[in-house]
Amino acid sequence: xxxxxxxxxxxxxxxxxxxxxxxxxxxxxxxxxxxxxxxxxxxxxxxxxxxxxxxxxxxxxxxxxxxxxxxxxxxxxxxxxxxxxxxxxxxxxxxxxxxxxxxxxxxxxxxxxxxxxxxxxxxxxxxxxxxxxxxxxxxxxxxxxxxxxxxxxxxxxxxxxxxxxxxxxxx
Amino acid sequence: xxxxxxxxxxxxxxxxxxxxxxxxxxxxxxxxxxxxxxxxxxxxxxxxxxxxxxxxxxxxxxxxxxxxxxxxxxxxxxxxxxxxxxxxxxxxxxxxxxxxxxxxxxxxxxxxxxxxxxxxxxxxxxxxxxxxxxxxxxxxxxxxxxxxxxxxxxxxxxxxxxxxxxx
Numbered sequence: 001x002x003x004x005x006x007x008x009x010x011x012x013x014x015x016x017x018x019x020x021x022x023x024x025x026x027x028x029x030x031x032x033x034x035x036x037x038x039x040x041x042x043x044x045x046x047x048x049x050x051x052x053x054x055x056x057x058x059x060x061x062x063x064x065x066x067x068x069x070x071x072x073x074x075x076x077x078x079x080x081x082x083x084x085x086x087x088x089x090x091x092x093x094x095x096x097x098x099x100x101x102x103x104x105x106x107x108x109x110x111x112x113x114x115x116x117x118x119x120x121x122x123x124x125x126x127x128x129x130x131x132x133x134x135x136x137x138x139x140x141x142x143x144x145x146x147x148x149x150x151x152x153x154x155x156x157x158x159x160x161x162x163x164x165x166x167x168x169x170x171x
Numbered sequence: 172x173x174x175x176x177x178x179x180x181x182x183x184x185x186x187x188x189x190x191x192x193x194x195x196x197x198x199x200x201x202x203x204x205x206x207x208x209x210x211x212x213x214x215x216x217x218x219x220x221x222x223x224x225x226x227x228x229x230x231x232x233x234x235x236x237x238x239x240x241x242x243x244x245x246x247x248x249x250x251x252x253x254x255x256x257x258x259x260x261x262x263x264x265x266x267x268x269x270x271x272x273x274x275x276x277x278x279x280x281x282x283x284x285x286x287x288x289x290x291x292x293x294x295x296x297x298x299x300x301x302x303x304x305x306x307x308x309x310x311x312x313x314x315x316x317x318x319x320x321x322x323x324x325x326x327x328x329x330x331x332x333x334x335x336x337x338x
Contacts, residue, residue, distance in 0.1 A: 037244060043259050103270075106267075107265045
């Protein structure tokens with residue numbers, strides 16, 4: 001059993017990756033998602049001003065999507081951010097090239113509306129010692145992504161649980 | 172929020188419905204999963220991983236039977252299932268799910284749910300539910316959720332903030 005490297009231990013409990021806003025939330029974008037999952041909830045569909053006292057909200061389950069960078073940019077120097085950079089850093093540091101999500105938890109706070117620009121922080125919650133997975137030597141880890149509004153109000157928290165591994169025989 | 176403007180859809184709960192109780196079952200929701208549905212879900216959630224749109228890549232590089240539904244789309248279906256039952260004035264606090272086997276084009280899936288517990292907090296009812304997405308006998312995804320339901324015409328979970336909102 002291999003314990004947790006010191007560098008990784010220092011990451012636990014801290015926001016290792018902070019991401020600035022990549023896009024402005026728009027109703028037209030979230031309605032495509034509503035169509036995909038056949039969700040007719042009027043809170044998502046009503047035009048601005050038609051829901052008395054409450055502007056339409058983006059589907060809460062779509063929260064993480066607002067922090068996924070564009071795949072292409074007019075700036076040829078722009079390198080799109082990897083969606084969950086901390087997960088990839090862990091895979092690189094620990095020599096575990098394959099990873100799967102085993103569970104996802106979404107906790108919702110201040111609703112997201114058109115015009116919002118979110119930012120995010122990725123926090124490493126825990127990492128297991130190395131053990132023998134069904135696929136080869138591996139580890140479990142959990143990452144919490146905290147999503148914040150432009151006024152710093154918490155929009156929600158996404159917690160992802162992973163198993164990452166290298167195939168038997170690989171160094 | 173005006174109740175008149177947020178009429179629940181057919182089959183959904185309303186403020187006049189009896190309080191849910193532990194053991195209540197939600198109506199089943201069948202879904203015929205298509206290639207278009209999986210790709211639309213992935214692209215609209217801005218997920219460009221090839222296992223969600225490229226069948227050849229999914230089969231030959233990832234060893235999957237076909238493209239698979241991504242986790243954002245599954246979260247969307249679970250959310251849709253919850254509020255179709257609860258009505259639009261309910262507010263989802265938390266969804267947790269584990270993907271045990273993939274959802275692929277051609278699968279006939281069924282969403283199922285059951286009320287696990289209900290807590291009356293005066294302003295709202297906090298309801299915990301257990302959920303599943305099944306394909307035949309195969310359980311593809313297990314989930315749990317917590318939602319806040321309004322208690323009466325004047326109550327709205329959307330008015331809760333700060334310490335009163337406890338997801």
